[in-house]
Amino acid sequence: MLLSLIVLLLGISHVTSLYRLRGKSLAEDTKDALSLLTFNVHVFNRFKWIDSEEIPKDISEFIKKENPDIFCVQEFYNNPNIDFKQYPYKYDYFHHRSQELALVIFSKYPFVKKGSLNFENTANNVIFADVVTPTDTVRVYNVHLQSHGISSKTDDLTKADSQKLLKRIQTSFKKQQSQTEQLIAHLKSSPYRNIVMGDFNNTAYSYIYDKIKSEDLQDTFKEAGRGFGKTFNFELFPARIDFILVPDDAEVISFKSYDVELSDHYPISSKISL
Template sequence: MKVFRLILFVLHLGILFLLLGTLLNAYVPPKVFPWFNLLSLGFPVLMISYIILTIFWVFSWKKRAFVFMFAGLAFINPVKRWVNYSSPKNGDSEIKLVSFNTRAGGRGNKEIAPYLRSQDADIFLLQEDAGKDYQFDGYQKANSGGGLTILTKHKIIKQQIIDPQDENVRIPGLQVDIEIKGKIYRFIDVYLNPFRFEKDMVKLNGNTDTNEQKIKDVVKRLIPTFKKHQEQVALIREVIDHSPYPVILAGDFNSVPNSYEYYHLSDGLEDAFLTAGKGSATSFHDYKFPIRIDYVFSSKSVKAISYKVDRSVSISDHYPVIVKFSAESK
């Protein structure tokens, strides 16, 4: 029994250090050490394992349980980025925003346009969508030519592509300054480089050699993409930091919470899910694994009063994210 407990103790310590490694994404960029970003993908599994082992120590009446419980406090906010409960928010809705990756323009899916029209949102931020099929009365359109489209009921003051000037790095964002009820906001539609995985590439089977090769192939795709993300994040950060207006940043980041991308794009902004979300923030549903890669962030002067991942529709491999914001506070 002592040997078994020793093994569990060493395992628990190992999981703790791996979890701590995910926190280092706030400081260590992928081009320096990409493995911390890789760890962020396994955060849910690591966290669940950590909690189960902590419960085991509690029921074993071991003092080390208190040490692991205390250390676990460091992960409260990281856990809330995946699963959260916020109290109801007061305020009148001034901006209704829908962010939605339509999966290669819906691939001819005729349900997408009626769904968007039914939402009657002030702003639509679409990814993987050229916006060709959406001719909604009363809406203006901004398009990046790279799969990013913004539709709005309101006056567009300025629009600009966030161009990496590198043919190996896709256009990461579309910036549109929009006037709403006499106030100007900067909306940034984001789509970071995808990993281009197919289900068969990540589905393991009983063949050890095949599984080992699949894992190597996945890592070979992940790490170069993380490094491209670092370049894209730097470009988007420049647009955020130099904005004379409140910023609302949304889209498909192809990155999980606790990743380098999350920490650096959310810096100085509020995660609408943390402010007004309830339940799970999982937005990508093509794999049987909790994955949150769609986000809505805003300047602190713009408050989210509701946040919803609309799981009532499965017209893409992503669920739409719907957020309502109150009027800008002074």
């Protein structure tokens, strides 16, 4: 009984990483709120994983409806049916050797500076832009850390060679650690407060999440989210691998995760006051 109590006490601080009973009301919104949204669009369903021809159009309509001030996209692909013309400022960086896959930052506010971390020997990457918002200039990072390259479906995982699967995950974890160290060094050199958004390809219990968040950042889901906040369509459990991390001294007004079948990821958004 005593051992069980100790275990519960040790683990209770991590419960909010997995599930939150209540969020914040949108009624708490303020006029100077900055709205943020991140979405791994999975190349706009280019290879027809979802049985629909309308995914690019549907994602465009979804973004128009939500209308975030800053919108970060991972696995962007130049599809003729997408429309994000409401954003006058855009930074896209095609790091993939095929020059087809990009990270993009869309913004309603101008950029002072922008750039890429240029990870080596991978299609994954991090880009950044210094955004002049009405209340402050902030550095926004769009993150897509090393992918594991494994299926999200249970049947595929049970058929996979366990040794090969383990070796692949070990390799990707090592790359994630190296990429995180590069990102943290860049965060430390930033002249502005930082906002980090995107696909970490790892959970809120991971080493990389903990290291990034420790750079004076807070997790908007933990502050204002509700439920599991799942961001990835994984059959075994509600996986939260996409994050919006904002400065510790910012007020998190709201957080929302969207249960929309437009990608293998689910978009998430947050409103903050700087």
